[in-house]
Structures are given as C-alpha cells and as structure tokens.
Amino acid sequence: MSNFIYQGGIAISEDDFQSHLGSLCQLENIGVLLGAGASVGCGGMTMEGVWLDAINCSPDLLDELLTFNLITQENINNKDVNVEQLLDQVTQYLSVYKKTTPLNIETDFESQPVGKLQKILLCLYQSVTKAALLVNQESFGDEKLGSQDKFKYHRELLEKLISNRQPGQAAPMLFTTNYDLSLEWAAEEIGIQLVNGFSGLHTRTFQPQNFDLSFRNVNAKGEARFGHYHAYLHKLHGSLSWIQEHNSDIKEIPSALAKSRYIDPLLNGEPVYDKQFLIYPGANKYHHTIGFVYGEMFRRFSEFLSKPQTAIIINGYGFGDYHINRIILGALLNPSLHIVIFYPELDKISVDAEGLSEPQKCIKKLKSLSLNQITIVGGGSSAYFDSFVKYIPKPVLFPRDTSTQDLVAAINDLVQSGNQI
Template sequence: MSKFIFQGSSPISEKDFKSHLGSLCQLENIGVLLGAGASAGCGGMTMKGVWLDAISSSTSIVNDLLYFNLITQENITNQDVNVEQLLDQVTQYLSVYKKMAPLNDDSALEFRPVTRLQKILLCLYQSVTKAALLVERESFGNENLGSQEQFKYHRELLEKLISNRQPGQAAPMLFTTNYDLSLEWAAEEIGIQLVNGFSGLHTRTFQPQNFDLSFRNVNAKGEARFGHYHAYLHKLHGSLSWVQEHDSDIKEIPSALAKSRYIDPLLNGEPVYDKQFLIYPGANKYHHTIGFVYGEMFRRFSEFLSKPQTAIFVNGYGFGDYHINRIILGALLNPSLHIVIFYPDLDTISTDTAKLNEAQKCIKKLKSLSLNQITIVGGDYKAYFNSFVKYIPKPVLFPRDTSTQDLVAAINDLVQSGNQI
C-alpha cells in the first residue's frame, strides 16, 4: 500500500488510485478546484512567497507592522505570517485611523498612522499582483503566452478534461481562487473556448446566464453533435483582467489594457487599488463575495458539488479560505460526490491538534471522516500540479502521443506547404 495516498483514512496503492481516477473521469460531472500552488510552478507565488516578496521590497514594512502590533517577532522569525488576515487587519486599522485623524495633526505626513498604513497596503497589494503575473512584467499582455513551456501542464489539463467527456456529458467545470490568467492563456493556445460568465464584443460584462450556454458543432450528426469544445471557468476571487471603477459593473478587459491602465500604475506606486480592479485576498473577502458577480460564482460552485455523480479534483489549494472549506464540507452530504485532494504537506501534519493552523485542521478533519468518497494524496512533490495532471488518464481512444496542439501544428504545416487537405 502507498504511504501517501489515502481513501477515507486507509492507505491505497498507487495502482488502485490511478484506476479510481479513471473511473471518476467517466462520471457525469467533473471539475477541478485550483489554488495558488497550481500556479507556483509556472511563475506564481504561494502566500508565504508573497510575504517574503513584500518584506524584501520594503525596508520599513516590518517595523511598521510591529509598530501597529499587527505581527509579532515570532511571526517574523518563523515566517508565519498569514497575508490574508494581515490585509484584512490593515484595512480595518486604516478605516479606524481615518476617522480618528485630527485635522490639525502637526506630525510629518510620512509618520502619520494613515500614511504608514497606506504604505503597508500598497506594498502587500504590489506583491500579490506580482505573484499573479506569472510572466515578466514587460511581456504581460503579449500574444500567445499560452504557448510557453511553463504552461505545458495547464494545456495538458484542459486537453485531458475535455477529451475524457463522453457524448451527452457536461463540459468540465474549472474553479480557481487565483487571479492569474494561466487557464485563459492555455485555453487560447489549444483552441478551447472558456465560458467565464462574461460576454460582449467591445464591452464584456458579466451575465450569469452565460454559464447555462454551451458550444456545439451544428454540422455534426447524432451523438457527435454533443462533443465538447469548451469548459466553464469560475474565478472565485476575481481576476487581473477584471475591472470595476466607481461602483460600476465589473468588466473583463484584455490583459494588455489591464497592464497599461491598472497593473503598471500600481507596481509604480500609485494607489489604484482603491478602484477595486480585483478582490485582493483577505479574511473579509467573504464580505466581498456577496456582491453580484462573486455571489454567482460561489452559488455555481456549491450547485456543482450538489449534482449527482460528480467528481472534483483539488490541487494547489491550501484550505486557508473558511468560506470555501464550508462549502466543501457541506457538499459531503451528497452521497455521489467524490473529492480527490492533492495536499503536498499531508505527511507533516502534527497529531497534536493544538499545533495545527485552521487549514491543517480542515485537512485532518476530512481525513478522519473515513469516507470513501474522499481521497487525499500527499507525498510532497507527488501532489504538485504537474504530478496531478500526469495522474489524470487519457481516454482509450485518445492517441497517447498526440495532443490538440500537435494536430493544430500539423494542419498549419500542411497549409503553409501549399498541400490540400
């Protein structure tokens, strides 16, 4: 038996696990939930990485945080800083100090509490944004970014999910807490349509009914007409390409425009985060998700998990978001739901509950439930995003050495050579 794969609370062999995955891929509904770890291998950062980037970018942020008692020296020593909670606390402090600030404050502007808190926020927001770029800042917004080697496994994930669907089955559902554009870039490269709730040619606005639409080939006959050319993408916490100014509708814009209008100014030090061009991580983000767009995203997530014959693969998500954990735990009441969790640090979770953080407690609880509908994969690198994608089987009729990208390249070569197909 494997020492890093558990179904319920019992270890299973890697062979049995692969067989189990093959069966799950044939269920009526299949989806994935991706977190920061799923983008770490292609240029992203985990929350720990965001913190380390922030303190390396600003020489004063640590002293300012200590001044306001927002962190302790022990946090700094152990690099145990929850950036989500930190952003929430700084935002709350800033709101209070703005109301308390006297009009005749004679202290230098740079030493005023409001100014110092604003600098902390700006520094943290800059690090969060840099973590979501994935590519060099100068190339963000360029065309064909999805063809880069770093997005190889994102392309492969989409190809496998699409090709495993049988006639009449639902298209794959993608859920992510990430702001980055890895899935969008990968889908564009291999010619897969992503339905993300936004529609419009010149002005793309959010329309929830878009999630009830699908693509099909009108020239196909019989069962072939129900083949899939698309997947559904739900960005639970927003995106670098979503903007909202002055309480207007949330719009989706091209990445190049997002870079010039919002990302570059922010990284250059302008406080454009006031325009809420994305929902930054924070313990208060559940409050933000009550809004129209985010509420709809979470409703769709909960609705998906309640459907019969459903499988969801969780990768790169650290179980640090209480509202998502609550939806997952509640969904276990669905007897035909199967959850496969890839959690690299599974082996390091302490048996002493008092020493566990909230995320680790959630994982330990899921494992202790001893439900066969829950499978957890640990083993450090064996649970990374690339390993997860490799575990997903290709269908029997899908050529093992041929991908959608290879077929597109072959057709282009024929066209360029002047041969007729």
C-alpha cells in the first residue's frame, strides 16, 4: 500500500499518511470535494457508466451522434465521452436547428434533425438521471432513505468531519459535482443541518448570504459553545432537487415532488426539450438566473481554497472538469493549503505518459510538482470512498461509528415504553 501514497512526489508509509491526515483535520478549515466515484458504492455511476448506459438504452444513439459530428469513432473506442459536455453540445445544436431549419410537415418528425436531436437529448437526460437516483425509481422520495446501509459511509464522513472541529474553527465545507442526494439524506438521518444556499419554509430559493450563516446552541456557555451542528454543502453542478421553470428563480423542492413532477415523466419517455426544468450540466446552464447560482458556488469553492490553514480532501473526482482543475491548480499559490487526492488509477499513470487522457495528465502534473502540499493516494480500492472515510481519524471523544444512531434509538425506546427520563 505504501507504494501508492505520495507526498511531494515521494512515496510515504501508510502510518505517516494517517498521521498527516490527522493533523490536517485539525486545521482551521477542512473541506472535501466529492465526484461521481463517491456515489458508485451506493448505486451511482461513473461518467463512463453513464455513457455506456446511454448507448445501451438506444441502439441508434451512436450512429446519430456520429452523423451530427457530436463524437468521433476514437471517442467511442476509448469510452472517453463526457456526457455533461455532450448534453451541452446537443442542446446548442438543437437551438440552432430550431431557429434555422423549418419543419417539414409531410415528413415524420423523428426523422428530421430537430426530432433526432430531441431523441438524443432525452436519452442522455435519462441516463444522467438514473445515475443520480441511487435508489430504485419507486422508492426515490421516500422518507428515511439516509438510514439505508448503502449510505453508511456518507453518515460516517459527516460525523467525523464535524466532531473533529475544535473551539472557534469553521464548520466543514462539502463540495460535490454530483446531482444525487446522498449527503442530504445522510445528514437528515443523523440530525445534521446542511447549509446549501437555499432558504425558505414553503418556497426554498437560493440566497448566497446563507453560506455566511451558522447554527449554534444559544444555551451553551463558555467552551461548550464551540460545538457544530451543521456543515456547508456546495453542489457545483446542480442537484436532482433543484428546478427552474420559465426563467424563474432557482428553487429547491422535496425529492418526492421532484420525482412525481419531473423525474417520473422524464424516465417514462416524455419529451423534455422546452419542458426540462431540472437543473443539469452544460454551458447552457450559465444562461439567465442559473448562472448566478453556479457562479456563486464556484466563487465559494475558490474562496475556500484561498483561506489560510486549509485542507481539501478529494475523492471520487476524476479531474474531468477543466474549470475545477484550474481552480485547484491556481489555489496552490496559497502556501498553507494542503490537498489530499484519492485517485484509484494512480498506478496506471505513474510510469508511462503516452496516451494519457486530459484528466490523467492533470493528475500526473500534480504529482510531478513535488510539492509537500500535495498528497496523492492510489492503490485501486484503497482509494475508494469507503477507504477514504475510514482513513479520517475519529476524535478521542467520539466513541463508535453508530453512536448517533444508538442514542436516537435509545431515546425512542424510552419514549415508546412510557418510561420517564
């Protein structure tokens, strides 16, 4: 294992790494960046998985994409299609064709360019959505989903990050490129508030000043006041629970409502163009008011990395987003920033530089910088999400993995039995 942990470009032992990670968790600011790989263990898909699902759903998809020059044969052979970028391209093509190509009433709609592009768009939207459900379509929106065993490590991550905070330190920062609700469900299960920029009782809208607020116990005095009851969540690419109808404000809605009003119709094959109100990736998302929301999320990410005494731990992110990569590389100018990257395929790029993809080149560049600020963990499954969470140390006063659940269960048993505390 030690051969796959590098700090400053030099291999270090697992014990040294655990000691280093323990020190980082005590810094003034601690954050995590999670990508698709962090949700694979609980039912999600990697970008490659989304692409394979899309082409399996529609046998004509590859031919149509090639016809429109949206992908190349090399993309197909290497399975390196970025579905997020593809969604953006298809949307742009569709917009152009609708404006410049009149519909032929005598010809079948699905055989015309606009019809073909709408069919492609529907297929891609369906695959992206299925990847983010994490649970089966029927149960999405049910209560207590966060209690499922598949979200065990998401619950543990939140508990460890919050309980490691010291008096006067900031609450943990969570950044994710995922649309799924794994973190929200896990936090709800263990009673942790997530500040995600949205506020409101009946209508939750985005207000950036929410990220400057925090929760505390007003009855606690002295040192007891330091305890955190919350974490900050920044969804850099949107969420299954965000919607925008007819250029209105971005709203966050309950998952059950998102399922019945938007997700079910989409997965059942209803046409989506001009009626797709779920927030999805692509450059077109920067139009209108949604640009404000995404811009604020990325600004907060960049601002966090520029703070003194800061650590960011990256897991499940494949470095396929140029904008995020640029922010991370630029943040290395902060001398007190520490970055820990869990990258399972590290051994595949540690020797030969030929034929590397752009994301792999970025990892190779980070490793070759030989900065003590950068620690990279490889080793296949040793860098997966569950292993990453196990590496995060427990504070001395944090007894067991199930402490929160045990306490809640004990109180419920007392209440149900009629005993008085």
